[in-house]
């Protein structure tokens with residue numbers, strides 16, 4: 001079924017979203033602060049709106065994807081939101097999502113969804129793209145067939161702040177992995193070994209094997225039982241010491257690893273060296 005949708009914000013991501021909706025056969029009205037960015041979409045059949053308010057007026061579902069939440073609010077300020085569903089796919093903090101949900105519904109909107117896009121623009125409408133949603137379950141159920149044209153969609157809960165929180169948690173995992181990769185790459189480079197070869201043949205298979213342990217650690221985090229028969233904090237403390245000294249000997253700064261070493265030292269120093277690494281969650 002063809003739906004009336006507005007897309008506000010046609011940066012790299014907003015343009016990809018609007019393009020996917022056009023491709024799925026919807027009537028898409030677009031607006032962007034810099035009007036020229038709408039040109040390629042208009043050539044594909046999108047309708048150009050001169051103001052955000054006009055775009056909102058033409059649609060039942062309003063998708064916003066701009067730089068941040070102040071920009072989101074700024075462009076919805078003049079629009080009549082009565083009866084509209086707003087899906088804000090702008091990245092932000094959970095508290096901003098909750099405030100925006102109240103503000104939007106307080107102005108008569110039929111529902112608010114917040115979204116966390118786990119994809120780059122090139123992945124939109126392709127396999128592997130995921131968007132997390134939270135907020136109005138009714139709005140999600142109503143528009144899930146539309147949202148499915150963008151990416152796999154997962155409704156995470158009625159607290160509008162949940163999708164952004166889970167989005168940021170996934171980014172946190174990614175940054176931790178990148179930090180580990182960069183330290184490993186610097187160490188390998190210091191020995192003159194090819195970093196590409198190391199990464200493909202050794203590091204990636206190792207990280208995949210280690211990632212398979214994380215559900216077990218997650219169960220320990222949930223239960224609070226950090227007992228281990230594998231590798232306790234004392235062993236890891238000693239391993240970290242070896243690592244840091246090796247970095248120093250190789251002339252590489254272990255800066256990205258040191259916060260982890262500090263947490264291990266802190267927990268083991270409090271007599272909890274028998275615990276496994278999951279115990280470090282209690283230090284955060």
Ligand SMILES: NC(=O)c1ccc[n+]([C@@H]2O[C@H](COP(=O)([O-])OP(=O)(O)OC[C@H]3O[C@@H](n4cnc5c(N)ncnc54)[C@H](OP(=O)(O)O)[C@@H]3O)[C@@H](O)[C@H]2O)c1
Nearest residue numbers: 009010011012013014033034066067071090091117120121
């Ligand atoms: N790119 C990614 O890989 C990716 C992945 C996940 C999530 N996201 C999220 O998607 C959102 C958009 O990212 P993007 O990649 O599309 O960024 P972008 O290409 O830099 O586009 C930013 C968009 O925000 C608009 N904008 C900025 N300030 C504004 C204001 N004060 N009022 C109205 N519009 C304003 C820009 O308008 P102008 O064209 O006029 O400058 C443009 O449409 C961000 O929240 C980002 O975190 C992006």
